[in-house]
Amino acid sequence: MQLSDEELGHLERLARLKLDGESREKLRGQLERIIEFVKQLQAVDTGRVTPGADTGTHEAFYREDGTGACLERSEVLGQAPETKSGMFSVPPVIETDDT
């Protein structure tokens, strides 16, 4: 399985990674080996296996619709590298081309 430059570029954009030179080639090789491995899994004949949704055998259990305690806001915001007005501040998310 050969990963083209175009496919690698697409993955880089999705993962917000900028790779070049040696590390890019190293990643290309690793990804190709992963895909080869998945191909081995796909080769297994599962035709006679019942599709399983759940690996466990536990009984389903539910919660009644009551409310409990939430985290302190300061604790929550403490998880964020940047905050503003009580919210997490992140890079802009929607990029569009005008039609």
Next chain:
Amino acid sequence: MREAEYEPVIGLEVHAQLLTRSKIYCDCPATFGAEPNTQVCPVCLGLPGALPVLNREAVSMALLMGLATKCTISPVSVFARKNYFYPDCPKNYQISMYDRPLCANGYIDIETDGETRRIRIERIHLEDDAGKLIHGEGGVSLVDFNRCGVPLIEIVTEPDIHSPAEAYVFLTNLRRLVRYLGICDGNMEEGSIRCDVNVSIRPVGSGTLGTRTEIKNLNSFKAVEAGIGTELERQERVLRSGGRIHQVTNLWDASKKRLIMMRTKEEAHDYRYFSEPDLPPLVVDRSWIDGVRERLPELPGERERRFIDQYHLSAYDAGVLCAERGVADYYEGVVSDVGEPKAASNWVMREVLEELKNPGSSIGEFPVKPEALAVLIRLVMDGMVSGTAGREVFKEMLRSGEGAPTVVERLGLRQVSEGDELEAAIDRVLDENPKEVERYRTGTTKLFAFFVGQVMKETGGKANPRVVSEILKVKLGD
């Protein structure tokens, strides 16, 4: 002729927030409007090691919708992870349902242009809502995670909708239904109902579907209608100029009323769905479904038809009265006390609904109870109070909270229908206007209305015009 060549094929994906007290997989409150990031916990923030536990009531509410839309309920459905990376989703996946949804193959019947159209429901499934992104100053986005984990049902229609107007009617029906069921408040401004649209066009009569595009960010039912209209025009333009439709996602820009095409290269179309390992399959047995079925109210469409049959109301009046369950209940409360379905419908549609337009008023807390309105209607029907005075009495009942008879006595609005008082008033009018009486008797019959008016004036509007006319006719020798 141009318009007849292509036909639109439209499917909707509607998300409705369920009115549970707590979230779907944790016990944080699911209420709207709290200070940002104050209704979150390790589960809905996706912190490592936190595990979801399913809210039973969220399932029951989804089942209510499934039963109301005549869906088949799956005895075993499976939660699935939908993986995506976006700042509004801290666990980097949504717990949704994929190939084994809770409800499937239902329908909602809608009326457009006097014709009943059946819009099939492909599926209804449960999932968790994402957080809210707010576009802040200086090019950053701000995230409030309170909405993460609020229970949603996603309702997916078959591509059975054939015009923007039909999409609008469908959504109005859907909103009415979820409000009747008490499972969603239907508030589009607060995002309780959201709608994404799939649109394609094809040559009329063609059996195959064209390439479809998606419209998102539609913040009102009117925006859905306008967005579909705009996209249909665009697709037709492209096809007519020999171009091809590409599978894209458009965002509706409500302020400029236009579509913005999203950059396709930013999108990863593969959500890598797999069965949710943290939640066992959802097993819904017969007794659970039966319990939910008992909670099903009379559905709005059925109620509308019953109003037409039972109370002989027009389709329009029945539609207005049944738009809100509370109003329909109120109306039936009035009718059960006073009978008079037509008069009751006039009073509810004119006076009560008019009053409900005031911000902050609601039918549940309406100050004049159905029994009290019934008493007033009875007074008017019996001729004790005139129609005009009746409306005045109603306003005063709203203001003071008193019953109709008390208000009528206090304001002296009792209609004078019989007895010496009315006769005396008529005699006075005739005595004071000898010239008019003479002219009337010699043929100027249009003066009759003048006499009626004078008597009404003499009695301060309290006389019953019908009785006045009868007595006048006798006295004037007709």
